[in-house]
Amino acid sequence: MTEKRRIAILGSTGSIGTQTLDVIRQHPGHFGVSLLTANNNSGLLIKQAMEFRPDRVVICNPGKFKEVDDALRPYGTKVHAGMDAVCELVADDGTDIVVASMVGFSGLRPTLAAIRAGKTIALANKETLVAAGSVVTELAERHGVSILPVDSEHSAIFQCLLGACGNKPRKIHLTASGGPFRTWDKERIAAAGKELALQHPNWAMGAKITIDSATMMNKGFEVIEARWLFGMDPSKIHVVIHPESVVHSMVEFEDGSVIAQLGTPDMRVPIQFALSYPERLPLDSRKPDFAELGKLTFHEPDPEKFPALGLAFEASGRGGNVPCAMNAANEAAVAAYLHDRIGFYDIPRIVAQCMERIPFQDNPSIDDIFATDREAFTMAEELIEKISK
Numbered sequence: 514m515t516e517k518r519r520i521a522i523l524g525s526t527g528s529i530g531t532q533t534l535d536v537i538r539q540h541p542g543h544f545g546v547s548l549l550t551a552n553n554n555s556g557l558l559i560k561q562a563m564e565f566r567p568d569r570v571v572i573c574n575p576g577k578f579k580e581v582d583d584a585l586r587p588y589g590t591k592v593h594a595g596m597d598a599v600c601e602l603v604a605d606d607g608t609d610i611v612v613a614s615m616v617g618f619s620g621l622r623p624t625l626a627a628i629r630a631g632k633t634i635a636l637a638n639k640e641t642l643v644a645a646g647s648v649v650t651e652l653a654e655r656h657g658v659s660i661l662p663v664d665s666e667h668s669a670i671f672q673c674l675l676g677a678c679g680n681k682p683r684k685i686h687l688t689a690s691g692g693p694f695r696t697w698d699k700e701r702i703a704a705a706g707k708e709l710a711l712q713h714p715n716w717a718m719g720a721k722i723t724i725d726s727a728t729m730m731n732k733g734f735e736v737i738e739a740r741w742l743f744g745m746d747p748s749k750i751h752v753v754i755h756p757e758s759v760v761h762s763m764v765e766f767e768d769g770s771v772i773a774q775l776g777t778p779d780m781r782v783p784i785q786f787a788l789s790y791p792e793r794l795p796l797d798s799r800k801p802d803f804a805e806l807g808k809l810t811f812h813e814p815d816p817e818k819f820p821a822l823g824l825a826f827e828a829s830g831r832g833g834n835v836p837c838a839m840n841a842a843n844e845a846a847v848a849a850y851l852h853d854r855i856g857f858y859d860i861p862r863i864v865a866q867c868m869e870r871i872p873f874q875d876n877p878s879i880d881d882i883f884a885t886d887r888e889a890f891t892m893a894e895e896l897i898e899k900i901s902k
């Protein structure tokens with residue numbers, strides 16, 4: 514890489530944010546930090562800013578502004594508060610790549626702002642494409658913006674397609690670890706509390722995505738994400754359970770040939786590739802030892818045990834604002850499950866009801882998407898209220 518790339522990290526104190534900083538730490542000659550934003554974790558944001566010396570930081574919670582500002586004033590870092598500041602500062606000239614790693618629907622607004630400013634997007638926030646795929650991809654096209662996947666499966670597909678010489682795949686095989694409940698029976702899963710659902714076997718991630726992995730809603734979201742990133746009809750996206758999480762996904766061509774991307778489960782690999790693309794840089798990751806692995810296994814997902822996966826295919830098939838409603842209902846339901854207000858299978862139940870009830874809109878605008886999000890979230894909250902009483 515000839516020029517140093519300046520990176521803005523939205524959600525720098527989360528799992529993807531801290532791992533992105535670990536990548537940047539290993540390549541001070543290639544990457545610098547222009548902007549760090551955090552929702553609430555002021556302590557870690559201050560520590561990160563002291564180490565990486567960004568031009569600016571944003572703490573979204575205005576109640577924590579003074580603490581961050583006092584701590585960083587001696588370092589010359591400008592401190593801002595609130596979501597409007599995030600949306601404004603992502604457009605700064607001093608940024609080349611925006612790492613969109615906020616949690617949930619809240620990542621949509623700043624990602625839209627970054628696209629409008631022509632920034633390259635390293636996308637970790639899949640909810641952005643689930644809720645607003647058509648709007649986001651159209652806008653990116655209009656502004657000539659590349660959306661580079663950070664999600665390990667989509668980075669894998671992206672890497673496989675680099676070797677395809679423009680040939681379109683006939684199928685994508687999206688691998689799934691199966692989460693912590695893969696081998697459990699339905700009754701046992703139904704009774705599981707959040708402590709068990711939060712124990713992902715292979716990947717260390719934030720709480721929201723870990724619950725989404727346990728329900729397999731995460732994989733459903735990834736089907737929709739793949740649809741928009743690679744222009745693939747969901748009927749051509751096949752989800753296959755692969756408990757070892759070594760094959761990160763595969764593409765199959767007309768002649769039956771399949772290209773896969775493999776590696777040990779380490780999110781820093783896809784993060785780094787999104788930042789250094791098209792170059793590859795060294796990384797202190799653990800390299801796969803195939804003899805030690807011995808074998809890799811694959812099987813079909815169980816739709817009875819994981820109904821969320823089917824809901825995502827349904828939402829994607831119906832299109833319009835339905836995936837947005839699904840995402841909003843899921844966000845409300847996962848939060849309620851994490852607060853012990855509802856049971857595990859209430860999550861897909863609530864999502865299904867909201868998908869059913871939301872007034873259908875075929876070609877939603879950005880405003881329609883925000884309205885659907887609010888409406889479906891409120892609808893889900895009402896259902897949660899009834900169940901948890």
Ligand code: MG
Nearest residue numbers: 664665666735
């Ligand atoms: Mg993934």
